[in-house]
Amino acid sequence: MSSLSATTSSTFDSTKYIDIGANLLDTKFLGEYNGSTKHPSDIDTVLSRSLAGYPKSDGSLNYNAVCERIIITSGTFEECKASIEFCKEINAKTGLQSTSTTAGFHPTRSAEYIDSIDLLNFIKDNIEYLTAFGELGLDYDRLQFADKEAQHLSLNKQLNVIKQLKEEFGIRKPLFIHNRNCGDDLYDILKTFKESNSGDLSGVVHSFDDSIELATKYLNLGLYIGLNGCSFRTEDNLSVIKEIPLERILLETDSPWCDLRQTHAGFKYVQTKFESVKEKKWKEGCYVKNRMEPSLIGQVAECLAGVKGEEVEVVRRVCGENTMNLFFS
Numbered sequence: 001m002s003s004l005s006a007t008t009s010s011t012f013d014s015t016k017y018i019d020i021g022a023n024l025l026d027t028k029f030l031g032e033y034n035g036s037t038k039h040p041s042d043i044d045t046v047l048s049r050s051l052a053g054y055p056k057s058d059g060s061l062n063y064n065a066v067c068e069r070i071i072i073t074s075g076t077f078e079e080c081k082a083s084i085e086f087c088k089e090i091n092a093k094t095g096l097q098s099t100s101t102t103a104g105f106h107p108t109r110s111a112e113y114i115d116s117i118d119l120l121n122f123i124k125d126n127i128e129y130l131t132a133f134g135e136l137g138l139d140y141d142r143l144q145f146a147d148k149e150a151q152h153l154s155l156n157k158q159l160n161v162i163k164q165l166k167e168e169f170g171i172r173k174p175l176f177i178h179n180r181n182c183g184d185d186l187y188d189i190l191k192t193f194k195e196s197n198s199g200d201l202s203g204v205v206h207s208f209d210d211s212i213e214l215a216t217k218y219l220n221l222g223l224y225i226g227l228n229g230c231s232f233r234t235e236d237n238l239s240v241i242k243e244i245p246l247e248r249i250l251l252e253t254d255s256p257w258c259d260l261r262q263t264h265a266g267f268k269y270v271q272t273k274f275e276s277v278k279e280k281k282w283k284e285g286c287y288v289k290n291r292m293e294p295s296l297i298g299q300v301a302e303c304l305a306g307v308k309g310e311e312v313e314v315v316r317r318v319c320g321e322n323t324m325n326l327f328f329s
């Protein structure tokens, strides 16, 4: 099957990955790190080695293109608008529906969701570019950006919009959920939301690094679990992942964050390694040390395969099917 027909129908090419979460608008892909420019933008190179059909800047064919699709994560209204333009450009270049994005407010950006923002009409007008609502959720590790009250307010407002979109316009999308060190608080809110929404709740709890008890609660709500490099930090993380059924796991990179490091318990399972250099030693075509990108998603799959005692090909296919079922069917 050609990659064109694979991406325009609801089937997919199981020799490739789907990265369900990449922050490709992050300034690191423009060469800026903590406000200081270290190298020229290399987003075209990053896309070329990540995405099937994306040409290199000189027009020649892409190289190790490992992803068939990438969902670009948005965490604010402005990011979502920029992501939509970015996706339009990439999809025009590839001639495929290779990229799409999300619409919502990340918990650390809760304060930016002010009442004047018409999220409902924005989503309605741009629905063709949106794969999920989010990312939304709770993050108690970074309360310095938004306190609990602000995070709860923003989350509940967004859930109300989501309910209204379904009830008034028949628009439904899965949720892209951020859960960080918030105990059962997020679970409780989502459970209440599901009950008030005629039992309707679908989505993924991404970048999961919590307990098996919480994972089980989310699975019982019908949600999927998203794994990236941060999910494989400790032996405890690995024992949790061992217990989560492969049929409920999705793969992501969370680029440019969450790379797999030698200090991570899961690193022993990484088979595919690339030479990388620090950002200040950047040269054309190189990988940047500690900067994750979608073409490295195979490392996440290798870790998962190692933990599960499965072949990487099986992990890639099953997680790809899970992703298609949740987001693209």
Ligand SMILES: [Zn+2]
Binding pocket: 135, 177, 178, 179, 206, 207
């Ligand atoms: Zn997140």
